[in-house]
Amino acid sequence: MTTLLTITRALLLCSMPISCVSLPKKEAAPPILFEIISTSSTPFAVNATDQFAPVDANWTWRMVDANGRATDDPIIEALSISTQLHGGMWMIPMIDGDREFVSLGDNGDISLVAVEAPNDQAISIFTPPLVLAPRQMHMNEIFASSSEMRVNWMDDRGERDRGIGERTTRIVRAERIRTPLGEFETMRVETKFEAVLRYAKVQRSTTLWIAADIGPVAEEWRGQVSVLGIPISNDAGTAVRISEKAPAKDKTLP
Secondary structure, rough: OOOHHHHHHHHHHHHHOOOOOOOOOOOOOOOEEEEEEEEOOOOOOEEHHHOOOOOOEEEEEEEEOOOOOOOOOOOOOEEEEOHHHOOOOOEOOOOOOEEEEEEEEEOOOOOEEEEHHHHHHEEEOOOOOOOEEEEEEEEOOEEEEEEEEEEEEEEOOEEEEEEEEEOOOEEEEEEEEEEEOEEEEEEEEEEEEEEEEEEEEEOOOOOOOEOOOOEEEEEEEEEEEEEEEEEEEEEEEEEEOOOOOOOOHHHHOO
């Protein structure tokens, strides 16, 4: 009898408007893909070739938010290829969609020859090539370079702007981080680029977390473009590398 009464009461409760309502399922938070674990006590020298994707590197990246959690942005594929276009030696696709054309000097320096920006329909040419990184840098070392910069239209309409581009790189500290590829001892490398042109000004700051013999495993950036003193674009983001392997050592350099 007790069991029958219990069942009857349950059925009555379920018939009431406020009863037996299915609560919305709480969506699981996206996984944390990027985390700085600690400051590391094992700094190492950073080679120029460890700061950039080598020829034939087919790396994939995933965007993360300020908490290091995966976003809904599509996965970014970046294939570096050998090419002599614009006088470079190989092309490195950037996470933001730009394409950098770089060269390797006899002294081991890596220099930027040109940048294609399809979203802006612009090609920036550096004369002489802007040195991005010396052969090797150590913690707390700062490297600065500058070059004349000419911006052309991609559709061959000629010159858009010109001026000076300046870049500063600093090896800040050693940090242990966690990414989808595992935990790494990395060097935190911060760069600042500024181009002061006749009509426009470009500013971009970038932080790379570089693992020895593996290259960048995480990147954070912030940039702004202004024309005649009026900001026209802002860009910022953080991404982690999710591809496991770099190309063989004999393909590291063209």
